[in-house]
Amino acid sequence: MQVNQTRRGKAAQYLLLIWLVATVNFALPRMLPGSPLVYLAGEELGQLSAAERQELLARYNLDRPLPVQYVYYLRDLVTLQWGESFLKNEPIRNILWRRIPWTLLLAFSSIIFSAVIGAVLGVRAAMNRGKWSDIRALLTISLLGSFPSFWLGMVLIAVFAVKLNWFPMYGAYTVGASFTGFAKLADILLHMALPLITLTFLSVGRYFLVMRYSLIEVMGEDFVILAKAKGLSEWVIKYKYIMRNALLPFVTVLMLDLGFILSGATVVETVFAYPGLGRLMYEAVVARDYPLLQYSVLVVAIIVILFNYLADQLYVYIDPRVGEQG
């Protein structure tokens, strides 16, 4: 009973968060100096006649008082009436809908790859702490993770796409080709390879470091020493005692990571012209298409909030102490 109530409280908190993001999204452009028309029509503004301007203002209810605008904004938001992008001459909703799967595909593939690789390397390093193999791993990982993702992408393009011609340079699939079945899958995977490697390099170091740090922390705890004194087997101590407790900070990083990856994807997708949300934001920035930019940000934010919520639920299972308190 108590647990259910907390859960509903948590869900309400996250809904509140979504509403807050939406409200900031409403407020920010209205705090900017200049006419809202610049915001709506971008550089084309100079070509509009006075009547057309008035018509544009009326269409977006910008000639009404702020609270009324806000109500209209919330209504349009919920009913998915997000308006047109002047950059693409297409409803914003449709553009986003097409872009979301690519970004999620890229982001989740890279999270899975880097979490597994990072955790395995982190465990190995922590078990050999202070030995040369640990230090070597630390050095390699810190150096690799310190390269900017887009730089890595540029180098990968120069070497593997231009010089060796193993992978395609740009895009998520061959434009104009009509592959089906396995050929289509292979085409998509081939296009995803370089951006995926780039994004994985971006975050594998973080997983490695967190895993290593928290394992070392747990290994110094009294209950581990007691377990050893009791003569428990190495395997039980390693996995039931140390790993389970060390997973806590690891999951925290995992929760933080989707937002981070989606930010990283903005840069990586830009380098590879990968048709995801990140590339879309960049295109919107360059063209000063603010409505398109804002709804992209909003959608990314909502995706991240939803996954944060899921991770929060997971956290309770991993660490019962958290459940008791919250």
Add this chain to the structure above:
Amino acid sequence: MTCENKKRQLPLVFIGAAILAVFLVVAVFSPFLVPHDPFVRVGRPFMPPGEGHLLGTNDIGQDILSELIYGSRLSLGLAVLVALISTGIGTLLGLAAGFLGRPIENVIMRSADFILVLPFLPLVILLAAMLGQGFFQLVLVISVISWPGTTRIIRAQVLKIREKGYILNLQAIGAGPWYLLRRHILREVLPLVTYRAMLTASYAVLIEVALSFLGLGNPLMKSWGSMLYYAQARNATLTNSWLWWVIPPGLCIALLSAGFLLTGLYLETYANPRAARGQADA
């Protein structure tokens, strides 16, 4: 045993500190070190490395090596400032959230969540529209966006420490929150704080570079990110020029970022006796 292991990690901190020292010297003395003025045209555009231009020239005939040397100023200065401001805010709020109880904890952690869910890049664009794209605006924007990570980790650590037996014992015999915070909690999170500051500095280097790469940096200052922006815009990856135009800024960025990271890792080991015990047992 413990001493032995610390000795083994020593090369790491020497490497890290040496990297930081070299960049510091280069940044401070860059006007005397550059072979050419990086802001003026000194040769033909797109020159390959050769006589007078060790790394060739860029698309408007500026000396790439000189650009590279000047770029260290922006990256190093920005990283240090961001690390101080962001880790300071993050630690204070993390301690408050972990220690001052429900209502305050909720406000802080929800604010942290709120900032974390807004991907930094679009937020920076909107803030830059209001503040302008200067150096200090960039520092401010990156700091404001990067404190929640520290806050979350510090709070998680404080919650863990509060579960420890000796803290519960001290509380049972009447130790107040301020006493615990000052004498015990602060001491236990300190290694994590220094580590976070170094980590934040190494991220700040990368974030600045990413922003400049997307054309959002300060156009009047030389930055490794803006060098790469022009290299990408002029398709350097399609010709051999990426070897001297793209590789060197990337290496500088990675070295500086890794320098902060390595120094931070060592500080964390050195200042944390509990972790040292774990290593002795392992």
